[in-house]
Structures are given as structure tokens and as C-alpha cells.
Amino acid sequence: MGVVLKGKDVIASMKERMLKEVEELKAAGIEPCLSIVRLGAKADDLAYERGAVKRCESLGIKCVVKEYEENITQEELANEIRKINEDGSIHGILVFRPLPKHIDENVIKYVINPDKDIDCFSPVNVAKVFEGDDTGFAPCTPEAVMEMLEHYGVDVTGKKVVVIGRSLVVGKPLSMLLLKKNATVTICHTKTRNLEETVRAADIVIAAAGKARMVTDKFVSPGQVVIDVGINLDQDGNMCGDVDYENVGRIVDMITPVPGGVGTVTTSVLAKNVLAAARRLSGK
Numbered sequence: 001m002g003v004v005l006k007g008k009d010v011i012a013s014m015k016e017r018m019l020k021e022v023e024e025l026k027a028a029g030i031e032p033c034l035s036i037v038r039l040g041a042k043a044d045d046l047a048y049e050r051g052a053v054k055r056c057e058s059l060g061i062k063c064v065v066k067e068y069e070e071n072i073t074q075e076e077l078a079n080e081i082r083k084i085n086e087d088g089s090i091h092g093i094l095v096f097r098p099l100p101k102h103i104d105e106n107v108i109k110y111v112i113n114p115d116k117d118i119d120c121f122s123p124v125n126v127a128k129v130f131e132g133d134d135t136g137f138a139p140c141t142p143e144a145v146m147e148m149l150e151h152y153g154v155d156v157t158g159k160k161v162v163v164i165g166r167s168l169v170v171g172k173p174l175s176m177l178l179l180k181k182n183a184t185v186t187i188c189h190t191k192t193r194n195l196e197e198t199v200r201a202a203d204i205v206i207a208a209a210g211k212a213r214m215v216t217d218k219f220v221s222p223g224q225v226v227i228d229v230g231i232n233l234d235q236d237g238n239m240c241g242d243v244d245y246e247n248v249g250r251i252v253d254m255i256t257p258v259p260g261g262v263g264t265v266t267t268s269v270l271a272k273n274v275l276a277a278a279r280r281l282s283g284k
Helices: 007-027 043-059 074-086 123-131 140-151 171-180 195-200 245-249 262-282
Strands: 033-039 062-068 092-095 160-164 184-188 204-207 225-228
Touching (some): 033 043, 043 062, 043 262, 062 074, 092 262, 123 171, 160 171
Parallel strands (some): 160 184, 160 204
16 A cells, blocks of 8 residues: 555644644734635535534634525625625635525625635636636635645656546646646546546546546556545445545555545635635734
């Protein structure tokens, strides 16, 4: 088995840095605060919310959960977000998505204040990510991947990186973050021709297609680093990634597990972004 890149070691390193930041902000009279906007009570939303609140509170970041009925109107939701925008005590906003079908995300994403949009919902932040502008907030999952690579000393400069997945939540923004670090990036997806051959030729493979165990041992070669972003349930109801962990892990040099890998780091990135927003909004 290759070296297992565990999320808990990344989290511990980030926590040490963030505790110092929180202390500095509070010494300046600033209490960093995250507002979570949730419609309804979907199980996956509640699970992530619990993790986010626990992570933030462990760092001394205040969390305010704004829970609304799932049948809230689009205009009512927009007005509630505007109130949060205007609340000077709140520095970060996380809106759980997808929103109910009767609410147009293309409307709501223009309402959220980009300076408080710590998970890249606003088109302003999306554009900044693609422009390489550090004043924008990238989505938390791509940032978590970058944190893991940096923590474990995986230098992407000049490396051939294959990203499997083209979503605006992971694949596309992650590719931009990698390009900014001078990686040579190929974006693939489930319709890519000769996918196995393309993935085998990479130095680093990042699987974010949302398809359980699609990356098998036929896709990989010795010496590779494999980062598994996928979170799926297999036919037995067990959590698994996009990578066939056991078989791929016997071949490659480094691999992330699911659970226990990238997914565990996302709430730490969320907290990191709240602190960055608090600094910027307060002029620190």
C-alpha cells in the first residue's frame, strides 16, 4: 500500500495556524463569525452543518445558523441574505445548496455579498478564481485538495495533473488553482475518450467525477499521487470514493482515503475563509 494521506494531520496543522489568527483578531476586538443559511432539514445538510459548527467553535469562531422553511419564497430568501450582508457582526456566509426547485440559484447567487461568500457561490468569486485573483474565495473542496497537497509536500510545479470531473464546484475551480501553481492540467470526465490511458500518464490524479470506484487499478501506474474527492455510497450502503482504494493503493505512491481524506478538511478550509473574510472586512 502506498503512503496514505490522511486528513486529520492536515486539520491539526491548519488548526495550529488558525488558533493564532483567532487570538489576533479577538485581541483587536473582532469576533469572527460564520452564518449558515439552511432551507429545510436534509440529512446531508445537517451532517455538514454539525461538522462545520463543531470545527468553527473549536477554533473560537462564532456560528449562527439561519434555518428557514423549505417553502420560503425566493424574494423572502433574498431579503434574509441581504440582512446578513448588512450585519457587521457576520463575516462569512454559507448557503447550503442545491436550493429547492422553486428558487432560482441564478438569482440568489447575485444577492450574496462576495466579500462574505466563503464558499464561492457568487459569480464575482467564481470569476476571481478563474482570474487567479487571491481576493476571491474558491470553493472549499478544491481548496482542501490544495491544502492536502501542500501539507504532504507534493509539489505540482511542472507536473502532469489529470482532474476527472468538470463541475463548477470542484473540477473547474480546482484546475484553476492547480494552474496557478504551475501544474500542467488536463480536465477529463466520464465521456473522455481513452480515459484510462490519459489517467495512467499523469503524475497526479484527482478523482472528482461522483461515480463510485470508477478509477480502478487499470487507470493508474507506479509513482502516482491519487487524490480522491468523491463521496458515494456503494451497493451495500457503505461510504466510498471515486477510486477503488484497496486495489489502486497497492500500485500508486500516495493515496487519500474515503472517508478520512479530503472531505474531512473542507470544514477547516471553511473556517480559514471566515478568518480571511473577517480580516478583510475589518481592514486587518
